[in-house]
Amino acid sequence: MQRDALLKLLNELSAGTRSADEVADKLASLPFEDLDFAKVDHHRSLRSGMPEVVFASGKTAQQTAMILARIHANGTPALATRADEAAFEATRELVKEAKYHAVARCITCGEGAKKSGGRVAVICAGTSDLPVAEEAALTASFFGAEVSRFTDVGVAGLHRLLAHLPAIRTADAVIVCAGMEGALPSVVGGLVAVPVIAVPTSVGYGASFGGVTAMLGMLNSCSPNVTVVNIDNGFGAGYVSTLYANRAVR
Secondary structure, X not given: OOHHHHHHHHHHHHHOOOOHHHHHHHHOOOOXXXXXXXXXXXXXXXXXXXXXXXXXXXXXXXXXXHHHHHHHHOOOOEEEEOOOHHHHHHHHHHXXXXXXXXXXXXXXXXXXXXXXXXXXXXXXXXXXXXXXXXXXXHHHHHOOOEXXXXXXXXXXXXXXXXXXXXXXXXXXXXXXXXXXXXXHHHHHXXXXXXXXXXEEOOOOOHHHHHHHHHHHHHHOOOOOOEEEOOOOOHHXXXXXXXXXXXXXXX
């Protein structure tokens, strides 16, 4: 349950348009709902301002669908990451407005949070990094940020990045997704005055070690505004960048 929904419920109780029993029934699933195979945290958005998100990888299609349906039924925007078509089809049986975002490999139920006014730029070094970058962009957008995407602007041709620099500098937080040697976040960090969230991707030949080389390069960045999330963790970057952007607006 989101804060606005809780306040609305309490105001209705105060005004007499809802009975105490109705309110008690509505709050019965707080702070979590036990589905046996999962305990759905409906209280998370009241604590942190952001609702629970489903990591679909490793779950059955039916498990993912049921968790999303319960989050959505509680009046909260629902998002699943690393979801496949089977999980989406199962979800659509329960939530008709569910949407599948194939490149990002995500399912959304509902329109997401209202826009906060915070701005996030998502920079993608190469087209091969797009799935991770799209996961980041979708997450930030779903939770209320205004997102701008800048694709295929890696260090092999920095003129492509510099062409977008004025637009990138309007962001309150910047996400940079890169594989190979992972150099792009350091470059971007030296050009902007906001937090840069670096996302190492598992893109590259053998010596990239599935993203470890990029991650180590980013962790050793000499740009002090660069911080690093886990390999391929577009969701984590999108989530924390939205917190930065929302805080900047407030």
